Amino acid sequence: MTSENMDFDVAIIGAGVVGCAIAREMRRRDLRVAVLERELDVGRGNSSRNSGVLHGGFTYKPGSLRARICIEGNHGFDAVAEELGVPFRRTGKVVVGFSEDDMRSLERFKAVGEANGARGLAIVDGARLRELDPSARGEFALHSPDSGILDPMAYTLALAKNAALNGAEFFFDREVFGAVRRGELWELFARTGAGARDAEIFRTRWVVNASGLGAAKISAMLGIPGYTIRGFKGEYFVLDKKAGAALRMPVYPAPDQKGGFATHATPTVDGNVLIGPDSYIVEDFSDFSTTSARMAGLVRDGLKMFDEVKPEHYIRNFAGIRAKRVDPATGEVLDFVCEAPEHAPGVINLVGIESPGLTGALPLARRACALLAGREDTRPNASFDPRLRGSDRIAGTRFAAADDAGRSAMIARDPDHGEIVCRCENVTKAEVLAAIRGPLGARTVDGVKTRTRATMGRCQGGYCQTRIADILARELGLEPSEVLLGKKGSNLFVGSVRP
Numbered sequence: 001m002t003s004e005n006m007d008f009d010v011a012i013i014g015a016g017v018v019g020c021a022i023a024r025e026m027r028r029r030d031l032r033v034a035v036l037e038r039e040l041d042v043g044r045g046n047s048s049r050n051s052g053v054l055h056g057g058f059t060y061k062p063g064s065l066r067a068r069i070c071i072e073g074n075h076g077f078d079a080v081a082e083e084l085g086v087p088f089r090r091t092g093k094v095v096v097g098f099s100e101d102d103m104r105s106l107e108r109f110k111a112v113g114e115a116n117g118a119r120g121l122a123i124v125d126g127a128r129l130r131e132l133d134p135s136a137r138g139e140f141a142l143h144s145p146d147s148g149i150l151d152p153m154a155y156t157l158a159l160a161k162n163a164a165l166n167g168a169e170f171f172f173d174r175e176v177f178g179a180v181r182r183g184e185l186w187e188l189f190a191r192t193g194a195g196a197r198d199a200e201i202f203r204t205r206w207v208v209n210a211s212g213l214g215a216a217k218i219s220a221m222l223g224i225p226g227y228t229i230r231g232f233k234g235e236y237f238v239l240d241k242k243a244g245a246a247l248r249m250p251v252y253p254a255p256d257q258k259g260g261f262a263t264h265a266t267p268t269v270d271g272n273v274l275i276g277p278d279s280y281i282v283e284d285f286s287d288f289s290t291t292s293a294r295m296a297g298l299v300r301d302g303l304k305m306f307d308e309v310k311p312e313h314y315i316r317n318f319a320g321i322r323a324k325r326v327d328p329a330t331g332e333v334l335d336f337v338c339e340a341p342e343h344a345p346g347v348i349n350l351v352g353i354e355s356p357g358l359t360g361a362l363p364l365a366r367r368a369c370a371l372l373a374g375r376e377d378t379r380p381n382a383s384f385d386p387r388l389r390g391s392d393r394i395a396g397t398r399f400a401a402a403d404d405a406g407r408s409a410m411i412a413r414d415p416d417h418g419e420i421v422c423r424c425e426n427v428t429k430a431e432v433l434a435a436i437r438g439p440l441g442a443r444t445v446d447g448v449k450t451r452t453r454a455t456m457g458r459c460q461g462g463y464c465q466t467r468i469a470d471i472l473a474r475e476l477g478l479e480p481s482e483v484l485l486g487k488k489g490s491n492l493f494v495g496s497v498r499p
């Protein structure tokens with residue numbers, strides 16, 4: 001199906017944190033913007049499968065794009081977190097060491113960080129390390145005061161919501177499988193859930209490839225072959241908030257012989273702790289399963305840095321797959337790419353956006369827009385509003401975070417705050433309804449989860465999942481058997497027991 005309605009100035013492939021940041025930045029200009037995403041929601045790829053660390057920028061090669069976007073993203077994060085109401089804390093981070101080799105690594109990082117423009121880096125002794133974080137183990141450490149923690153899914157959603165409120169159009173369940181250049185336009189072929197025959201055609205002057213693990217394939221489709229992405233999977237343990245109370249900041253071990261970081265302990269903005277990720281190469285970029293053998297390794301490595309890695313604190317596991325651009329001959333990991341080559345007109349191509357892609361999403365988005373602005377004049381969008389407002393913001397609006405007076409005021413304003421849907425995380429019916437009714441509203445149980453934290457507590461949805469399914473069915477006019485957990489085909493119920 002094609003129609004005038006499917007004609008855009010810019011079509012972005014991928015609704016991860018990078019695609020959503022680009023959509024928001026593009027809407028600062030008077031451009032008709034579409035985002036095409038194969039999943040049913042934003043941020044279902046690596047943007048919700050990471051450590052949530054705002055990196056300090058002391059490990060990336062000086063002058064590289066990775067280093068530059070990391071520092072720029074780090075220094076600018078307070079401003080965007082405030083505009084969008086995204087939970088974020090500049091906790092600082094420590095990389096702990098025990099040996100002379102470790103000390104040499106940390107001194108090297110300090111020099112690299114200073115060359116990159118990282119602020120306040122210092123090597124601290126054991127006494128100072130324990131002042132900074134009493135639970136961290138180590139003889140000494142590199143302290144990066146500018147590092148921080150954020151909720152990656154909240155950030156991705158906030159960018160997407162703000163882009164949508166400013167007029168960007170999101171199309172979910174659209175897997176782009178083909179692209180043809182016709183005159184001055186690209187035609188993008190997108191498969192919908194209904195099958196290949198029901199492909200839709202989106203016509204657009206510019207295509208932005210922000211497809212993460214799919215970037216090499218899409219790049220070749222758009223006339224830029226030759227990139228290789230290798231998937232480095234990393235698995236995590238999520239620990240209960242009881243463990244979280246003991247950890248103030250991310251604690252990393254000094255790097256291994258190859259210069260990579262092993263398993264680290266990272267507090268989340270909501271008070272949990274992540275133990276992980278490890279790292280191993282995978283061929284299947286869609287397999288986010290976790291394995292007991294890997295979990296055993298995480299416990300062993302996690303305990304080297306943090307005492308609270310105890311079975312009674314385990315509540316969940318997950319995995320992400322780092323999309324590293326490599327030299328296929330040597331396996332060497334190469335820099336991020338953000339380009340608009342002359343030989344591929346109308347294409348902005350982002351490849352190899354692994355860590356620190358979360359930290360650097362906004363600077364990458366600015367560069368993508370600058371590439372377009374370098375080729376044509378665009379008018380500013382006079383009505384662009386960079387702020388999210390009211391319950392679209394997360395910071396300061398959650399019932400769970402309010403004190404008693406705040407909660408009473410919320411219930412007085414909306415009695416649906418008086419009904420708790422998720423007991424572990426104290427999520428109210430009003431919050432679940434806002435998640436479904438708001439801009440880019442949730443369509444699945446996982447959609448409600450990522451917007452509200454319902455199901456993310458100790459019982460992992462044992463109490464609230466069916467209640468959320470019931471609310472979704474009523475709000476969206478679905479049969480219970482049509483309610484999905486997250487992906488297509490993940491129906492929660494097969495039918496009714498009673499007629």
Ligand SMILES: Cc1cc2nc3c(=O)[nH]c(=O)nc-3n(C[C@H](O)[C@H](O)[C@H](O)COP(=O)(O)OP(=O)(O)OC[C@H]3O[C@@H](n4cnc5c(N)ncnc54)[C@H](O)[C@@H]3O)c2cc1C
Binds near residue numbers: 016045218233358
């Ligand atoms: C284990 C791990 C830990 C990390 N930790 C950190 C960290 O602490 N700090 C940090 O800054 N960074 C971190 N990162 C990196 C960060 O998560 C990524 O750089 C960032 O999420 C990349 O965002 P993206 O939008 O490019 O990709 P994604 O989030 O993967 O989004 C790409 C989207 O494109 C869609 N897509 C793909 N192909 C198609 C197609 N053909 N048609 C339509 N849609 C398509 C996918 O479904 C997906 O939604 C980590 C990454 C991993 C894996």
